[in-house]
């Protein structure tokens with residue numbers, strides 16, 4: 355339904371056709387006059403004004419920003435990302451605001467929440483994962499993606515963002531297998547990912563190809579002697595348990611024996627994993643204990 359009478363739209367058309375200005379000026383003023391008269395006509399019901407004309411805030415999409423300072427950089431993000439149950443931020447935000455303080459901490463650039471001791475690039479990586487839709491560069495190479503996810507994993511572990519940590523580990527899992535074995539062990543231990551560590555131990559212990567001590571000691575992620583001894587011990591157990599004739603495992607279905615080719619020449623993978631779990635049991639249990647004793651955000655070794 356048109357709000358204006360049709361004649362109101364005609365005035366421009368009429369001017370465009372070069373008709374006499376005076377005649378049509380009268381038309382326009384007549385039209386405007388009739389509009390004004392209509393607005394004042396008591397027969398039109400008045401618009402109902404609600405008692406409280408103030409709009410309400412949407413429950414989901416009225417996002418309050420929060421300002422952090424990390425190093426010498428300010429970051430401003432939606433607060434909801436940090437309102438994660440069980441984290442230090444939940445406790446921080448639930449504190450009653452100081453009534454004598456007019457401006458709450460984190461509300462603007464002049465009064466940011468200082469995150470002391472946090473590495474700026476790791477915090478940026480953490481935000482990249484926490485707010486994926488705001489990540490600008492989608493064409494980053496895999497190495498950059500890996501570095502970002504590791505930086506995010508560092509802070510997700512440190513701040514006990516359990517769900518986010520699981521997601522990061524899931525995204526990192528395909529990438530981690532392409533890394534050097536010693537780096538995998540280092541990263542798995544640092545961020546307490548038992549699955550990665552167990553898979554890497556198995557790879558080293560189960561392989562039928564030669565394993566040089568020198569390679570296990572190569573920097574920067576050289577292994578400790580206890581771990582090296584256990585890996586060789588399991589290799590010894592596996593090779594001595596090798597069947598004299600070809601057998602097929604009833605559990606995993608893999609064949610092993612003299613005619614088998616590849617890593618399962620001596621035993622199937624499920625038996626290899628059982629050996630790993632037996633000999634590294636204490637280490638795995640310690641890793642799965644409370645992540646809270648992950649006290650400091652560790653520096654990522656080059």
Ligand SMILES: [Zn+2]
Pocket residue numbers: 603604605606607608622623624625
């Ligand atoms: Zn098996």
